[in-house]
Amino acid sequence: MNFRLVSSDYSKLIDLFGRVSGTVEPSYRYFQIYYRRGLKFFATDGCLKLEFSSSLPVDPFTGVYSVPIDYARALKSSDEKSFVSFSSEGETIEIKTDSETLSLQKARSDAIPAMERKFEFSSRFPLKEFNESLNFVSAASMEGDTVEIFSRGSETILAASAGRLVLLSILEYEPRTDFHFSLQYVTVRHLVKTLELLKTEELDAGSGISDFGLKAGSLLFSICTDETEFPKPPSFLFNETASGVGVQRKAFLSALRKITRLSRRGFSVLMISDGKKLKLFLKAGSLRYDCEIAVFSGEEFVIQVDPRKLQSALSRINDSLILLLMRKGNLLMAGKKSKKYLLIPLIN
Structure with a gap:
């Protein structure tokens, strides 16, 4: 493995991975690098999984290299035009700037991260509008709660129950198929923070075998779902x-x-x-x-x-x-x- 990133892109990636993994579970604060039909980066919080498909030209390599996010953060630079280089030899990965070298031994494993990668995308939303709605309905919830996303005729509904409050947001974008997903609150907050960083204007949403899928440009999100059934919102809403x-x-x-x-x-x-x-x-x-x-x-x-x-x-x-x-x-x-x-x- 041998490639390099512009320092500004490296910083954006590290920030992105940090928001995906969150701070609740320290064991997920790492990202992984592997080759699967091109260079891939992966991060997760255990439920939310992100695979980023890089367009950098890279020779095929085997194995998966894991890098702790907090170690990688130390190499972020204020010089946005400099480069950060990645290379590997055996089980060791090395990340270098002009003045720093981070070497991690025993960083290689064999198994490419498991996640759903095939989704039937049935809805398309303006990313900012979708994220604002998700941010609103999860505003009063807490760990253990769920956030619901479901179709209703020509609309997509986002809803959550938080104590005596029920929060609901309507997106007037008609899905091509009916769906209902229950998402964990903690993962929803990680997703909201992650989507805030993106410049992509549109977001595709759809269903896989068991996960909820989102696609924003070269970023693919696979999100585990709960089986909790949210009461049907009263029609007067x-x-x-x-x-x-x-x-x-x-x-x-x-x-x-x-x-x-x-x-x-x-x-x-x-x-x-x-x-x-x-x-x-x-x-x-x-x-x-x-x-x-x-x-x-x-x-x-x-x-x-x-x-x-x-x-x-x-x-x-x-x-x-x-x-x-x-x-x-x-x-x-x-x-x-x-x-x-x-x-x-x-x-x-």
């Missing part, structure tokens, strides 16, 4: 929201920032409408605190919500105006333009 009463998003975020300074993590607060004003209310021990969000001419209601989760979700809705309306025992908070929705049960 897809009805017209024009009857909702609008509240400025920045007013919500300002009030939530204040109340999160006073509440402990994991504590819930009340959001109350008396038909004239919309308020947040906190009671904790001897502390009583209420904060007016905005003048509000909608219906009276009371909901209980984790202010940090609500803040995280609302900060990811791009609309300046959030519409509030009652739907069958729930408060629906809707970003009409972005088609992002929050559903919270009312307190009777």
